[in-house]
Amino acid sequence: MQANSEQRLVIRRPDDWHVHLRDDAMLAGVAVHTAKQFGRAIVMPNLSPPVTTVDQAESYRSRILAALPADSHFEPLMTAYLTDTISAEEIARGFGENVFAACKLYPANATTNSDHGVTSVSLISEVLETMQRIDMPLLIHGEVTSPDIDVFDREAVFIDTVLQPLRRDFPELRIVLEHITTKEAVDFVLAEGENLAATITPHHLEINRNAMFDGGLRPHMYCLPTAKRELHRQALRGAATSGNPKFFLGTDSAPHAIADKESDCGCAGIFNAPYALEAYAKVFAEEGALDQLEGFASLHGPAFYRLPANEATVALEQQSIDVPECVQAGETVLRPFHAGASLPWRFVGAA
Ligand code: NCD
Ligand code: ZN
Numbered sequence: 001m002q003a004n005s006e007q008r009l010v011i012r013r014p015d016d017w018h019v020h021l022r023d024d025a026m027l028a029g030v031a032v033h034t035a036k037q038f039g040r041a042i043v044m045p046n047l048s049p050p051v052t053t054v055d056q057a058e059s060y061r062s063r064i065l066a067a068l069p070a071d072s073h074f075e076p077l078m079t080a081y082l083t084d085t086i087s088a089e090e091i092a093r094g095f096g097e098n099v100f101a102a103c104k105l106y107p108a109n110a111t112t113n114s115d116h117g118v119t120s121v122s123l124i125s126e127v128l129e130t131m132q133r134i135d136m137p138l139l140i141h142g143e144v145t146s147p148d149i150d151v152f153d154r155e156a157v158f159i160d161t162v163l164q165p166l167r168r169d170f171p172e173l174r175i176v177l178e179h180i181t182t183k184e185a186v187d188f189v190l191a192e193g194e195n196l197a198a199t200i201t202p203h204h205l206e207i208n209r210n211a212m213f214d215g216g217l218r219p220h221m222y223c224l225p226t227a228k229r230e231l232h233r234q235a236l237r238g239a240a241t242s243g244n245p246k247f248f249l250g251t252d253s254a255p256h257a258i259a260d261k262e263s264d265c266g267c268a269g270i271f272n273a274p275y276a277l278e279a280y281a282k283v284f285a286e287e288g289a290l291d292q293l294e295g296f297a298s299l300h301g302p303a304f305y306r307l308p309a310n311e312a313t314v315a316l317e318q319q320s321i322d323v324p325e326c327v328q329a330g331e332t333v334l335r336p337f338h339a340g341a342s343l344p345w346r347f348v349g350a351a
Pocket of ligand 1: 255268269
């Protein structure tokens with residue numbers, strides 16, 4: 001990191017270790033934002049139907065690359081969506097052929113397009129055994145889905161009832177607990193060995209659960225796992241800005257058409273890709289920790305995934321930027337995180 005003056009910050013080009021780029025008409029309009037700011041991204045496989053085979057992942061990767069401008073230098077890192085019946089051979093082949101960078105575990109029905117997810121971790125023990133042996137990362141949406149568990153407790157209960165036993169059974173398996181939202185998750189990650197890490201989104205660093213009910217119901221502040229109490233947000237800010245390499249950037253940018261959000265049964269997901277770095281920079285600046293942004297955004301993730309950090313650098317400037325009310329993605333109108341607000345640091349691109 002080079003801070004040439006108070007107003008300019010130069011860091012290695014960051015990567016996004018958790019993003020939803022969608023498909024079809026929405027893909028181009030969404031992916032361009034991620035490709036502008038990030039060198040690589042771990043692309044979530046929760047399409048409909050989900051990405052469960054090497055062929056599907058290769059063709060999705062081609063569609064992503066085809067949707068980007070010719071001069072973009074963006075590398076999508078593909079993931080396999082674990083189901084009850086996915087084969088260990090297919091996973092191992094995809095990893096061996098450098099198509100799958102990791103596998104994603106969605107507990108069945110935990111979130112958007114997760115109805116094909118895993119109903120019980122015991123059903124995929126052969127897959128997990130194989131992943132442990134070949135050292136393939138497992139990315140986890142850490143929420144139980146039982147309707148009798150309070151929605152705000154689902155991450156903490158998942159850690160106790162699913163993740164702890166899984167760690168005991170597969171101690172060498174490399175795991176990323178995705179988009180953590182609680183102090184319990186922060187404490188768990190800190191207590192575990194170095195083969196367990198976590199991503200943190202910009203929105204969970206910025207909002208607590210009050211944001212969903214601020215003067216009325218706020219569907220654009222709804223995502224899964226949902227934002228929690230303020231004490232949890234404070235724990236996440238502490239973790240992200242601590243310099244600990246177990247915590248790194250994953251936006252969980254999850255676009256849905258405005259009408260699908262503002263609905264009787266609105267979709268979960270916050271679209272933060274267009275101003276993702278600006279959103280993180282705001283938080284790090286508020287915490288007096290801009291010197292830790294490069295580690296979180298550009299160094300800890302590659303180290304965990306055993307990839308080199310990006311060579312290129314990008315600059316941010318301390319200059320306010322206005323976030324528009326809407327962003328057009330093909331035919332679809334999306335509402336970005338921070339819509340209508342302004343952010344104090346601006347991404348200016350290659351340094
Ligand atoms: C994601 C989506 O819309 O695909 N939604 C979200 O609220 N984060 C799914 C997910 O990551 O849970
Ligand atoms: Zn996600």
